[in-house]
Amino acid sequence: MSFGGWLLWGFVATVVLTTVMAGSQGLRLTRMNIPYMLGSMFTPSRDRAKAIGFGLHLMFGWLFALIYVAAFHAWGAATWWLGAAIGAVHALFVLTAGMRIMPGLHPRMASEEQGPTVMRQLEPPGFLALHYGVQTPLFAGLAHLFYGALLGAFYPLPG
Amino acid sequence: MNEIHDYAIIGDCRSAALVSREGAIDWLCWPRFDSPALLSALLGEGAGRWSLRPARSFRAERAYIEDTNVLETRFFTDGGTLALTDLMPVAAEAEKRRMLMPDHEILRMLGCERGEVDAEMRLEVRPNYGRDRPTIRRAGELGVRIETPEGLLTLRSDLDCEVRDDGVVTARGRLREGERRYISLSFAAQWQAIIPPLGDRARQAIQRSIAWWRQWASKLEYQGPMKASVVRSALALKLMIYAPSGAIVAAPTSSLPERVGGDLNWDYRFCWLRDASFTVRALFGLGCYEEAEAFLSWLLHSTRLTQPRLRVLYDVYGRQPRSERELSHLGGYRGSRPVRIGNAAADQLQLDVYGDVIDAAVQFVRRGGAFDRDTQRMLCAFGEYVCEHWRQADEGIWEPRSGRAEHTHSRVLCWTALDRLLELHQNGCLRRAPAARFAAARDAIKNEVETRAFNASRQCFVATLDGDRLDANLLLLPWYGFADAASANMKSTYAAIRDELGAGGHLLYRYRESESPEEGAFGICSFWGAEYLAMGGGTAEEAARALEELCGYNNDVGLFAEEIEPSSGAALGNFPQAFTHVGLISAALTLARRLGHQARAPAQPAAGEQPAAGG
Structure with missing residues (x-):
């Protein structure tokens, strides 16, 4: 395994994913802000949540890149389309299973069944994160496709 | 349809809503003052309203909770009282x-104070x-989700809501005494x-929220006549400050008419530089230092992209507002069409803004502030611009769309700009200013105004050079230090203005009524009259009488629009209007100083701390 390649391209891919999501949020195509969602697990302060969440998101980006790298090694090939294919599966998992379990994991997230409480007020994502806008799955999917394609295209497979 | 003065304002220093006496919110823009309205029944039936009131006939009374912008409306019905x-x-x-x-x-909180009352809610977001x-x-338990192009609205209610097929959310419920x-x-x-x-x-x-507003109001340092009106004006002004940038919008509404049924309908949800000097002096005078310095900082930052040219107005982030458009689908307030959004005055030339911006900056220095080098260079560049352009005709302070003229007020403000820059230079705050050039231009302007703006046959200052018309803005000549309020020339000018522009009592039109028929008396011009008296144009008693009379034209919750219909006292124009409230505060501060109530003088540099303002 190329440790340097994983670190570098895992970082670049995460930055691109974050940029696509932040850009679509800035253009009001979605209200999903992953760093805020992660950071608000630890603090109600919006500014602090964004900062903490950004750090966590970067770390998760690197960790997930390890799975991609493992897949490349298992297949003995790393191409942009192979990376994009893993990205598609990754996005599907995040948008379906990941988002559905968020209200159970997140201490500040409300649920449709119980409604908001003094502690739990953050809007839950719903199926495919559609609560954050109907275009959310599209841009979350695109961001993950870019993430995987970058890793696949640039991760240097030894040998 | 409600009268304009039947509304009250609520807000969060980022956006605002107008609430009618019947408990209907007829105007709401989110997330910012100038965002497209979500509720705009104010400008046309069916354009969005949120009403909450008793189901049966009622009589309503309302007031803000003391020293707050929290509104309480009491509905008295045969069956009970609902707050x-x-x-x-x-x-x-x-x-x-x-x-x-x-x-x-x-x-919104409903509380039954007596008996039993059926309440009904109707929300139509458009x-x-x-x-x-x-x-x-x-x-489900998350409430009713209303997806709009601007964002997501979530309605949560203790009343059972029904979502109708036509997009209206209704609710109804019975409240008994003590229930909320x-x-x-x-x-x-x-x-x-x-x-x-x-x-x-x-x-x-x-x-x-009540504690937050009260804590803010408790910092106001004003001790003088008409204190309740001044505090309410300060609270209204605070509501119109866009907290993230420090900008102050002229009003939170668009297209409320200056002439009911007419076409003088403008979008005021932007920040006019011409208001700068008055606003900063008023905020400093009240002790609102944070707001004054934030506004000044916005003023100097927002103009960066166009310097040394200053535009007439900017949005809350210092950008150019979108071009003016007419909304033909809206019928307008009482048929006052067209309804406009955006403001074409943004492209006008108004040379008075240089004097206002520089005078505002000088107020900061007079209170002990200092400017960094970039800001000093910027102020000098404004001065150079004034030296090159002061002879030009411009649209002037009232933004007519009929063309340019040589306005006395604009010339006086060019004089003010150079005079204040020379003051900064003499105080060592503007070391590299071309003082000789500024002084020569300043003296030339003064000479021109004294010879061409003073009409010898009328024995008074006039609105345009070599003209004979009057304008209420001539009352500001002493305010900017151009003329002595007690001088014979100013007294004769004041007398001529009262005679020709008087609208009954101390109300004043901004210019001759025949130039704009059916327009109301102008709120801030009337307060300029009172302030002129307080500055020495009259006795303190005369000024106090004028101020008291004018304060009486506010609505039942203490708010002013841009204009006042003289015969009925009804409000006209966008509402509430920051400029009118600033005029009230300014007149009260000047009178308080004259009466010795207010220790805070505007002109003396403060010793000690030297806060710095970046440009």
Whole structure:
């Protein structure tokens, strides 16, 4: 395994994913802000949540890149389309299973069944994160496709 | 349809809503003052309204909770009394760090104080000034979700809501004595929404907001005549400050007419530089140092992209507003069409803005502030621009769309700009200023105004060079230090203005009524008259009488529009109007100083701390 390649391209891919999501949020195509969602697990302060969440998101980006790298090694090939294919599966998992379990994991997230409480007020994502806008799955999917394609295209497979 | 003065304002220093005496919110723009309206029944039936009131006939009384912008409307019915509390919750930054809060929220609390009352609610959201229909769906315990192009609205209510096929959300419920119901409408534009619970959280939000406003009001240093009116004006002004940038919008509404049924309908949800000097002096005079310095900082930052040319108006972030457009689908307030959004005055030339911006900057220095080198260079560049352009004709302060003229007021403000820059230079705050050039231009302007703007046959100053018309803005010559209020020339000018522009009592039109028939008396011009008296144009008693009379033209909750219909006292124009409230505050401060109530003088540099303002 190329440790340097994983670190570098895992970082670049995460930055691109974050940029696509932040850009679509800035253009009001979605209200999903992953760093805020992660950071608000630890603090109600919006500014602090964004900062903490950004750090966590970067770390998760690197960790997930390890799975991609493992897949490349298992297949003995790393191409942009192979990376994009893993990205598609990754996005599907995040948008379906990941988002559905968020209200159970997140201490500040409300649920449709119980409604908001003094502690739990953050809007839950719903199926495919559609609560954050109907275009959310599209841009979350695109961001993950870019993430995987970058890793696949640039991760240097030894040998 | 309601009169303009039948409305009260609630807000969160980022956006505002107008609430009618009948408990209807007829104007709401989120997330900013100048965002497309979500509720705009004010400008056309069917364009969005949120009403909450007794189901049967009632009589209503209302007032702000003392020293707050939290509105209480009491409905008296045959069966009992219902109190409606309306607010946009606010909190200190430290509190916001400790809890989740929606980006924007309107919280409405119904409380039955006597007997039994059936209440009904009807919410019809029509985004984009009534052009769009939102997607509405019930989301279980999360409330009713209303998707708009601007963002997500979430309605949560203690009353049982029904979502009708036509996109209207209704609710009804019976309240018995001592019972309360909460209704919350929150908004999320860019983030995952924060969905506020009701009950205790809502009660605490109201208490927190009341405490926040009272704490802010307690910092006001004003001790003088008409204190209640001054405090209400300060609270209204605070509502119109866009907290993230420090900018102050002229009014939170668009197209409320200056002439009912006419076409003088403009969008005022922007920041006019011409208001700068008055606003900064008023804020400093009240002791609102943070707001004054934030506004000044916005003023100097917002103009960066166009310097040394200053535009007439900017949006709350210092950008050019979108070009002016007419909304033909809206019928307008009482048929006053067209309804406009955006403001074409942005492209006009108004040379007076240089004097206003520089005078505002000087107020900061007079209170001990200092400028960095970039800001000094910028101020010098403004001075150079004035030296090169002061001879030009311009549109002037009233922004007529009929062309340019050589306005006396604009010339005097060019003089003010150079005079203040020379003051800064002499105080060592503007070391590299081309003082000789500034002084020569300043003296030339003064000479021209004294010879060409003073009409010898009328024995008074006139609105344009070599002209014979009057304009109420001539009352400002002493305010800027150009002329002595007690001088014979100013006294004769004041007498001529009262005679020709008087609208009854101390009300003044801004110019001759025949030039703009059916337009009301201009609020700030009338206060300029009172302030002129307080500055030495009359006795203190005369000034106090004028101020007291003018304060009486406010509505039942202490708010002023841009204009006042002289015969009925009705409000005309956009509402509430920051400039009118600034005029009231300024006149009161001047009178208070004259009466010795107010120790704070505007002109003396403060010793000690030297806060720095970047440009």
